Amino acid sequence: MAPTAIHDERVPTGSPGKPRILVPEKVSPDGLSMLASDFEVDLRPGLSADELLGAISSYHGLIVRSETKVTAKILSAGIKLRVVARAGVGVDNIDVDAATAQGIIVVNSPSGNIVAAAEHTVALLLATARNIGRADRSFKEGKWERSKLVGVEVGHKTLGIIGLGKVGMKVARMCVGLGMKVVAVDPYASADLAKQANVELVASLADLLPIVDFLTIHTPLLASTLDLLGEEEFKRMKKTARVLNVARGGVYNEAALLKALDEGWIAGAGLDVFTQEPPEEGSVAAQLAKHPKVVSTPHLGASTVEAQENAVFPRVPSTHPLILPEEYRKLQPFVKLIEKMGGLYTQHYVGAKGRMLGGRKFELVYQGDLASITNTRPLYAALVKGLVSTISDSGGRDVNIVNANLIAKEKGLVINEMHTHETSDSQTFASLVKLRCIDTEKSGEQIIEGYVSGNTVYISKLGRFTASFTPEGTLLILHNYDEPGKIGGVGTALGKHGINIRFMTVASLDSGEEPAMDSLTRVDSAVAGMERSAPNGKGGNEALMILGVNGVVGKAVVEDLKTAEGILDVSLVQL
Incomplete structure (x- = not known):
């Protein structure tokens, strides 16, 4: 094991009393009270950046949430600082590189809200199945509308899960316990873990959507998952199906979801997250939140006493002094x-x-x-x-x-x-x-x-291609036949969607490679349904066109590029 990166000179010898922890944001008092026996905890919410800079030299630990920016300047001023803890998932507000260079451990709590998010998903599932929201509102208005509020049982129904990560797997296990059949689509999931959890993996959304009675999504919000479900996807579902979202606003196209509810393509929705929070009055998000077929909650997925307390105890190091x-x-x-x-x-x-x-x-x-x-x-x-x-x-x-x-x-x-x-x-x-x-x-x-x-x-x-590009930002990688006019055609297609090109590079076949597609590439193109002949039926030299772009690249952009003449395949990459 390599020596620790924490040097003795960072902590003057002879410092009396307990190590001191500064907490400049509001966090669970119950969680902080558990630190009191071993540490001196100073809760100072609302501390400005300048005030934090002036105070940090006296502390050995710093606990923050999302508001406090822990910059290199603040870390340098923390001459006694040993640990910076993020009471939550991300560490984007902490200069992790600067902390590592100074031997300061950065930790976070990526698992603190898994149970809370999974339980809220199941709560929305049951609420949409039994019309809990509508029943509560009408009953409080003095109405007795039993015949209008007949629900469905979830036992023996099929739950579809998009994204079988930690939250998705937790939801799956809970719903198996409710007697549901669980199917999932996730190209990155472990088949063995899925099998152990009694989850059936299917190959694609096209296979999943027509068979589910309930659908829940648990994926990060990326260019590839933005508007993952639109009008065409909702039309493929059962008219009795209900959809849930306790993950990220924007995974469902909100306008399409609103239309699906109005047109009767699906039966209902349970929504905890929206593209705009709180939704602006009159917006599509606000219309969804107020829709009679929607059970809506104000982003409560992680809002439990236990989740808040778990977040106070970051346990996963983002850096480690080894x-x-x-x-x-x-x-x-x-x-x-x-x-x-x-x-x-x-x-x-x-x-x-x-x-x-x-x-x-x-x-x-x-x-x-x-x-x-x-x-x-x-x-x-x-x-x-x-x-x-x-x-x-x-x-x-x-x-x-x-x-x-x-x-x-x-x-x-x-x-x-x-x-x-x-x-x-x-x-x-x-x-x-x-x-x-x-x-x-x-x-x-x-x-x-x-x-x-x-x-x-x-x-x-x-x-098989020799390249030279910096892997940063949003990239479009086009596998194409290298022929005149190809660059202009791609530029025109992107311009139609308002996508600007930051840089472009063409990667040629590596020396010694055959121009014709190898077996692996042929399989790739066939799987995607895009294998086509070169112009005039002649074989063409292949190339990769790598574009760095600005703008939101949705499915429509990718599909337009895929259907262009001479384009064999398109990948959307965000780095």
Whole structure:
């Protein structure tokens, strides 16, 4: 084990009394009271940034929620600071890199509200089934409308779950206990864990929607999940079906959901989250909240006494003092690179193809100078975080060097690390990282290579194509025939949807590759239903067109690009 990164000079010797913790935001008093026996806890809600900067030097610990910005300047001023704790899931308001460089542990509570969110989902399920909201309102108005409020039983009904993460799995187990049949769609779920929970995995939304009586979504809100269900999807459902959302506003297209309720395409909805909170008067969200077929609650998914108390005790380190600061500074650019490579892999090779991530075997190969690094735990953790960030309830924020191996096992991932001092024959870099996956499902190999120049990370190879691009922001990756006019056609298609192009690069076939599609690519295109001949029936040279774009890229944009002549496949990636 490497020495701790917390240096003695950070804490002057001879400091009397208990370690001091500053809490500049309102958190559960019951949770804080449990710290009192071992710590001196100062609750000072409403502390301004300047006041925090002036006070932090006296404290060993800092507990924040989402309002306080823990900047590098504040961390530097905290000469005694050992731990910054986020009473909640995200750590976006904390400069984690600056904390790590100074040997300060950052922890959060990614699992604090899992039970609360799952229970609220089940509460809405039962409320929509038995018309609880309408019954409560009419009864309080002095009415007795039993005949108008006949509900349905949930036992022996089918629950569909989109996203079988921690919350989704908890909901599944609860509903199995209610006697429901549970089916789920999640290309990243572990088939073994699903089977153990009596959950049947189906391949796609098209398979799921027509068979469910209730539908609940538990996914992060990404470009790929924004407006995941629109008019066409609601039309495929049973007229007696009811939908639930305790995850993210915007996963259902709210206008489409409102129309589905008005037109009778579905029977009802239970909604805890909206695109705008609180909904603006007259907005679609407000109309949904007031709709007679909707049971609506004001984002109460995590609003339980227990969830609030659990959040006060962050237990998962986002950084961990098992690596020296100078080691971390050397590895930091490669941590960023490998996390981006993992996210690129999942979104380009898995999510876009509707496949399963679980069960895959990866090789993470360190080449050149990087091969001499012995403590590669941050690099391993970065890969796991990148692979699962777009599919986990916490967005990968709960992955760290302590639990990365456990999370990989939970997801059914096998990752082997290899060191070689030789770099690529085609390009020479001081250090090169190669991510290789043997896709046993399709008997093919998928490769992503990358390198670091200064503080900027680059992808140098994607599959069979030699590339050079920075994996940042929203990317569109088009597999196409390399022919005149292709760039202009793509630009026109994007312009029609108001999408601006930040950068564009064309990746050509790696030297020695055959122009014709290999078996794996043919299978990919066939699965997506997009395999087509080159213009005039002739074989064409293939290329990848990689576009960095600004704007919301929805399903309509991707579908327009997929149907363009000479386009074989399109992937939407957010990094």
